[in-house]
Each structure stands twice: as C-alpha cells, then as structure tokens.
Amino acid sequence: MTPAAGFVPAVPVPTLPAPGFADPTCDAQRAFRAVLDALAHPTRSYPLAGPAQAPTVLGQGLAAVALALLDEDCAVWLGGALGRDAETAAWLAFHTGARRADGPAAAGFVIAAPETLPPLASLALGTDEAPHLSATVVLDIRGCAGPARFTARGPGIDGVATLAAPWAPDGFADAWRRNAELFPRGVDLLLVGSGAVAALPRTTRLAADTGQED
Numbered sequence: 001m002t003p004a005a006g007f008v009p010a011v012p013v014p015t016l017p018a019p020g021f022a023d024p025t026c027d028a029q030r031a032f033r034a035v036l037d038a039l040a041h042p043t044r045s046y047p048l049a050g051p052a053q054a055p056t057v058l059g060q061g062l063a064a065v066a067l068a069l070l071d072e073d074c075a076v077w078l079g080g081a082l083g084r085d086a087e088t089a090a091w092l093a094f095h096t097g098a099r100r101a102d103g104p105a106a107a108g109f110v111i112a113a114p115e116t117l118p119p120l121a122s123l124a125l126g127t128d129e130a131p132h133l134s135a136t137v138v139l140d141i142r143g144c145a146g147p148a149r150f151t152a153r154g155p156g157i158d159g160v161a162t163l164a165a166p167w168a169p170d171g172f173a174d175a176w177r178r179n180a181e182l183f184p185r186g187v188d189l190l191l192v193g194s195g196a197v198a199a200l201p202r203t204t205r206l207a208a209d210t211g212q213e214d
Contacts, residue, residue: 072097079112
C-alpha cells in the first residue's frame, strides 16, 4: 500500500535516561566530599544523597558515587544484576560517559554486590611506580545481613575501630590482609548503602573482632 502524499511515517522518539543530580555541580561536590571523608576516616559512615530517579537496580547511593567519581576517562565493570540491567547501563553512559570494561581486571572502578564481587587479587592492583592505577571497588551493601565484625587499625583511625561487616563473605579477612600487604599497590573499597558511604582504603588493617579489649 502506497502512503498518501505528504504522509510522514512516525519515528520513535528515543527515551532519555532518568535525570541525575538536581543540582549537578553542588550535589556532585557533596557526594565527592562524602567519599573523601570516608577514605580519610576508615570505617566511619557519611551521609550520601543521590538522585531521586536513579535506576532501581543501581539505587540512590551507588548512583551518587558513580556521578561523583566516573567520567569519560574511566572504565567501569558492573557485577551481577547491575551488569545485566539495560537501564543502569544507559543511565551511567548518559550521565558519566564512562566506558564499560571488558572484564573486572581491566576496570578502574568495579561496582558489585558482595556475592558478585570478583576476588580482590584479580582486579587492577596498580604498580609500585603508579599505585593510582589500581581499582576502586564500590560495594553495594544494601540488604546485607551477616555476623562478621572486625577491628580496624591504620591511618585515619584513632587507635582501633570496630567495624560491623554484614557484607563480608567468608574469607574476606584473609583476602583483605593480602591486599593490604601489597601497599602501595592494592584496591580501595567503598561501602555504599542506600544513603551512606564508608570506606576501607588499602592502608587499613583488619582483624576478627573477638569482643576483648586490648
């Protein structure tokens, strides 16, 4: 059937991803400051406000960290449901320009839940000459429930701190010890919930919490 003269076929209008920060400059600066404070004071939790319409699978906390840290020079790997969610992929590409890494070892940022986190030793660990080339792990700790507790020592901690770690899988303490022994190489870990961020930089030493005071 031949279209009538003057008929213009409808062209689907691309759907834009949901908005990012309401105030991109100020909100990103606040999120970046929360991450910096968390890295400067390991185990402490800092409030984190994310975009109201972030993809559901990503959530506001992870979205805030992504908007604050990722840009077109970054390679990011998404684990599990995050990596399979088309909305999250489109949203991150649109708002950050970050490219998807072929695998976790090639990523500067790894965003994953504990059950999909690759072994720390398999990630980019940097070199002695360029330790900044190591990966930053952004761990989604929403809904985690577990008994693990650690004591933490190192720069930014006044003496010793106690860390409840319901997100920590079996063997995490040993994996983290090996990571810390690589200093100045090694990964850094951001612990991101729905509205807060804490951190374990590679300089932090962990031990199982026995409940006994030193």
